[in-house]
Amino acid sequence: MTNLEQYYLTEEHNLFRKTLRDFLDKEVVPFVDQWEIDQQVPKEIFLKFGEMGFFGLTQEEKYGGSNLDFWYDVIFIEEVSKSNSGGFGASISAHPYLSMSHLKHEASDALKANYLPKAISGEWHGALAITEPHAGSDVAGIKTTAVKDGDEYVINGSKCFITNGVSADYIVVACKTSSTGSSGISMILVDGNSIGLSKNNLKKLGWKASDTAELAFDNVRVPITNLLGEENKGFYYIMQRFELERLTLALGAIASSEWAMEYTLQYMNERKAFGRTINKFQVLRHRIAQLTAELENVKTFTYHVCKMHADKNYCVKEASMAKLLATELSDKVAYQCLQMFGGYGYMEEYKMARFFRDSRLGTIGGGSSEIMLEIISKMVIDDVSYGQQESRAKNQDISIDDLFSSLPLRLKKEKANGVELKVLFEFENDLNYLIEIKNQEIKSSVIENKNLITYDFLLTTNTQTYIAVETGKLNPQEAFMNGKIQVSDLGKMMQFGSLFKKYSN
Ligand SMILES: Cc1cc2nc3c(=O)[nH]c(=O)nc-3n(C[C@H](O)[C@H](O)[C@H](O)COP(=O)(O)OP(=O)(O)OC[C@H]3O[C@@H](n4cnc5c(N)ncnc54)[C@H](O)[C@@H]3O)c2cc1C
Numbered sequence: 001m002t003n004l005e006q007y008y009l010t011e012e013h014n015l016f017r018k019t020l021r022d023f024l025d026k027e028v029v030p031f032v033d034q035w036e037i038d039q040q041v042p043k044e045i046f047l048k049f050g051e052m053g054f055f056g057l058t059q060e061e062k063y064g065g066s067n068l069d070f071w072y073d074v075i076f077i078e079e080v081s082k083s084n085s086g087g088f089g090a091s092i093s094a095h096p097y098l099s100m101s102h103l104k105h106e107a108s109d110a111l112k113a114n115y116l117p118k119a120i121s122g123e124w125h126g127a128l129a130i131t132e133p134h135a136g137s138d139v140a141g142i143k144t145t146a147v148k149d150g151d152e153y154v155i156n157g158s159k160c161f162i163t164n165g166v167s168a169d170y171i172v173v174a175c176k177t178s179s180t181g182s183s184g185i186s187m188i189l190v191d192g193n194s195i196g197l198s199k200n201n202l203k204k205l206g207w208k209a210s211d212t213a214e215l216a217f218d219n220v221r222v223p224i225t226n227l228l229g230e231e232n233k234g235f236y237y238i239m240q241r242f243e244l245e246r247l248t249l250a251l252g253a254i255a256s257s258e259w260a261m262e263y264t265l266q267y268m269n270e271r272k273a274f275g276r277t278i279n280k281f282q283v284l285r286h287r288i289a290q291l292t293a294e295l296e297n298v299k300t301f302t303y304h305v306c307k308m309h310a311d312k313n314y315c316v317k318e319a320s321m322a323k324l325l326a327t328e329l330s331d332k333v334a335y336q337c338l339q340m341f342g343g344y345g346y347m348e349e350y351k352m353a354r355f356f357r358d359s360r361l362g363t364i365g366g367g368s369s370e371i372m373l374e375i376i377s378k379m380v381i382d383d384v385s386y387g388q389q390e391s392r393a394k395n396q397d398i399s400i401d402d403l404f405s406s407l408p409l410r411l412k413k414e415k416a417n418g419v420e421l422k423v424l425f426e427f428e429n430d431l432n433y434l435i436e437i438k439n440q441e442i443k444s445s446v447i448e449n450k451n452l453i454t455y456d457f458l459l460t461t462n463t464q465t466y467i468a469v470e471t472g473k474l475n476p477q478e479a480f481m482n483g484k485i486q487v488s489d490l491g492k493m494m495q496f497g498s499l500f501k502k503y504s505n
Pocket residue numbers: 094098127128129130131133134135136137138160161162163164204207212361364365366367368369370371374
């Protein structure tokens with residue numbers, strides 16, 4: 001146990017780590033080389049994990065879970081990531097932390113009762129299918145459709161790069177149920193053996209022990225009761241679950257890097273050059289010292305984010321930062337540690353080659369580094385909040401009055417310095433508002449006769465669209481491009497938009 005862990009973990013946590021480690025050393029480590037060749041983790045191993053209770057650590061007891069605290073999940077991710085098979089780690093954790101996570105939070109009681117006990121026992125395991133051949137980072141751009149036909153959804157489309165997609169007994173699938181951008185996505189539970197669903201295992205650079213599927217849905221019929229949560233709210237559920245996914249990816253990157261460092265130190269202690277072990281060369285020692293410092297630093301931050309998550313604090317920004325820094329660092333560790341092995345590092349019989357390949361996925365999967373930077377910059381620069389989107393999605397009661405009465409509070413006063421603007425908002429049913437900004441103050445008033453007033457620009461839309469934009473459910477550019485919002489002066493509109501923080505209730 002490192003110093004850091006002492007601050008967060010109890011004796012019970014440490015005992016759990018030991019039990020899990022012993023189990024992995026016996027049931028996993030001796031077999032991962034074969035699973036890498038098979039390109040699949042055998043079904044029996046899911047059952048063994050289930051028997052040990054490892055899939056239900058933080059699930060409710062009534063479904064067979066243990067209802068433990070989040071640190072058990074942290075330990076689970078860390079230890080499976082130290083088994084030198086990114087593919088095994090991905091497969092065994094995609095089940096509880098990608099697919100089951102949606103079941104836990106969004107499934108109806110009936111679905112939970114049907115699926116969770118078997119998922120927790122390992123009898124069934126799952127996959128989460130969001131990415132499509134033409135839409136990965138751009139989740140809102142997915143095209144797979146689910147159309148209602150009586151009491152069924154009919155699903156058509158395709159998904160790609162789906163971890164466990166070939167072997168999964170059930171798949172949580174993101175589908176379009178409405179044509180309106182990100183707000184038209186729904187999450188639907190599909191049985192892995194559904195008629196019309198075909199699967200193909202893709203060949204990969206690394207993560208070889210996990211199956212990674214291309215899925216084709218050809219009129220796949222699913223009961224409408226398999227909808228997770230509410231229709232058209234899927235985008236928000238996906239964003240909410242990303243917090244945990246990114247945290248698990250950060251933890252995995254750190255733990256596997258620690259494993260690689262330990263393995264490298266052992267080698268450096270044995271390998272001799274110029275009459276001494278290579279751990280005596282200062283340049284290599286400093287490289288190890290630098291990597292250790294960086295790793296400890298990122299781990300300390302990531303543990304802090306785990307604490308935030310465990311305490312149910314909103315930490316999308318911090319989880320994105322942890323994922324970004326940890327996975328980038330893992331690639332650096334992989335590159336530099338492999339170098340310490342010289343030619344042997346390049347050979348398959350040494351474990352570094354696999355770590356080098358497996359690490360490379362970290363900065364791509366679960367949101368690429370570029371997307372992490374996009375999220376962080378939107379939150380830091382534009383004051384966007386992803387955290388309240390779920391509650392906003394549930395909140396059907398926001399009115400135009402709520403939005404306009406919150407404007408003074410949301411006004412960025414420093415930006416409004418010297419700005420004078422009069423904006424006329426024209427909504428349906430002849431509802432018109434005038435918003436005036438002057439001397440860093442803002443005033444909104446309902447206008448009876450719009451023909452009698454002057455303004456700098458006119459914005460015409462309907463209340464539903466405007467609420468969707470202000471609450472972050474609809475991208476303003478998208479709304480403008482497809483004609484849902486019309487403005488008489490785009491430049492002034494953009495200036496106006498930049499003066500306010502996003503609405504949050
Ligand atoms: C082994 C593996 C397992 C996976 N498992 C799953 C799974 O279980 N379920 C699932 O749904 N998906 C899964 N994925 C998909 C993964 O999440 C996506 O690959 C990832 O989100 C990137 O999407 P993309 O591949 O379509 O790349 P693209 O979105 O096409 O991006 C291509 C490049 O453009 C950059 N880019 C894109 N948009 C921007 C932007 N706005 N600004 C700057 N740069 C940008 C990206 O960072 C990237 O470098 C898996 C992928 C792999 C390889």
